[in-house]
Amino acid sequence: MxxxxxxxxxxxxxxxxxxxxxxxxxxxxxxxxxxxxxxxxxxxxxxxxxxxxxxxxxxxxxxxxxxxxxxxxxxxxxxxxxxxxxxxxxxLPAFADVITGLEALRKQGHTLVAFSNGPEAAVRGLLHNADVLPLLHDVISVDALRTYKPSPRVYRYLMRRTDGTPEHTWMVSSNPWDVIGAKCAGLKAVWVQRDPASLFDPWDVVPDMVVKDLVELSKRWE
Missing domain, CATH: 1.10.150.240 (Putative phosphatase; domain 2)
Structure with a gap:
């Protein structure tokens, strides 16, 4: 699904x-x-x-x-x-794997949205300049809620905006705190470990998946 x-x-x-x-x-x-x-x-x-x-x-x-x-x-x-x-x-430039990874994920039929602490207009401009925006279905900002990730309200807002359910809504982030926030709010979460030396916070919360980049993520869901 x-x-x-x-x-x-x-x-x-x-x-x-x-x-x-x-x-x-x-x-x-x-x-x-x-x-x-x-x-x-x-x-x-x-x-x-x-x-x-x-x-x-x-x-x-x-x-x-x-x-x-x-x-x-x-x-x-x-x-x-x-x-x-x-x-x-x-x-700012997109990481080298992002375009290829998003193209593959979109072909698989997933709904792809940018979900950011940044204001929507600024994020849209950034992703347009990085050639990422056409691959996304939407850009969702926390600005409407006047708070920030990792508040649980923010991740529930992502589900509402995408008509998702906890078991079928995923947060994909390179930030461990973002992954932990999504998990604590009931979502699934992927940690993108871009730097092999980076550490995940030793809490009693673990990501559902760990990948090195978005190309690997797309292959895991083939």
Whole structure:
């Protein structure tokens, strides 16, 4: 039976650490470390805002995380240059396996949606630029709920939007916390372990499937 599949965007479909290429002129040899911290910090800020019920959209979390990183690395950047850097988030590349993997999954008859903490318009633009958008049936953002993954409300919203049931709705993510959140909400979940050295959180929750990329996922469901 075909599934409804929600794909995390940042880190699963597109590579946020690729921002390092845009940071070379600013951070030099520390560009990749800057990009990694920026990604981690914006996710942390979303978590905090969800817990405190002080919602601001993901763009705000991203901008504030940038400001933190500039302080952390002792760098200065004008507001105008910060905005130009923020715009680069709309130009992140898809991982090499994503197009092929999504094409195969779509041919298998599954309903494929992007499911993101980012605002819908920004995510659509990002996925359009990465040539991923035409392969998806929809883009679903948490923005309508004014909270963030891994809130259980968010994963239930994915099921409602896709007319799915817990046993036939899957979350696909490279983020262990996202997988755990989906599982705790009753969904099925795939962990995309892009880095063999990455670890899954040692909770009493395990993914239903572990794959190295979306091509492997499509083959597992042939």
């Amino acid at each position: 075909p599934y409804a599949i929600g794909f995390d965007v940042y880190g699963t479909l597109v590579d946020p650490v690729a921002m390092g290429t845009h940071l070379q002129g600013l951070a030099g040899d520390q560009a990749r470390a800057f990009g990694q911290l920026w990604h981690e910090k914006k996710v942390e800020y979303a978590f905090r805002r969800a817990l405190m019920e002080q919602y601001q959209d993901f763009g705000t979390c991203t901008r504030q995380a940038l400001e933190y990183c500039l302080l952390r690395f002792g760098l200065n950047l004008s507001d105008q240059d910060q905005q130009r850097l923020m715009e680069k988030f709309g130009q």
